[in-house]
Amino acid sequence: MLDPFDDIYFMKRALQEAEIAFDKGEIPVGAVIVLKNQMIARAHNLTETLNDVTAHAEMQAFTAAANFLGGKYLKDCILYVTLEPCQMCAGASYWTQIGKIVYGASDPQRGFVNLNTQLHPKTTVVSGVLAEECSQLMKRFFIQKRNLN
16 A cells, blocks of 8 residues: 655655745745654745845754754654755754655755765665756746846
């Protein structure tokens, strides 16, 4: 039997968050954190809105999940994010001890993979889930941004 709550299902929820960011003029990255098939946090980039370079979707989601759980460790949780986490977010994920990271589009220039950012040893990673959809949203955002300037 198919699990209705699979990586694609939750990545679609992260994409919904990315669309909200897009509509706000934020770089369209969305994230959700899941515990036992329940979304406990959802967030999107707020760097422009908050005038805060650290207000990435993942950072917002980590804070919301920790508040929901009443503790800073997310060992049994899964982070779904539309773009490969940057060095800062990957570093923060290390401290949360998140169990799994699932991301959509790769970020060869700023992503943690090419920058060799260390994740927590128990964190597993799945890449490329709905990568095309995640990438297209990002491309659409930057094309629109260039055309407005």
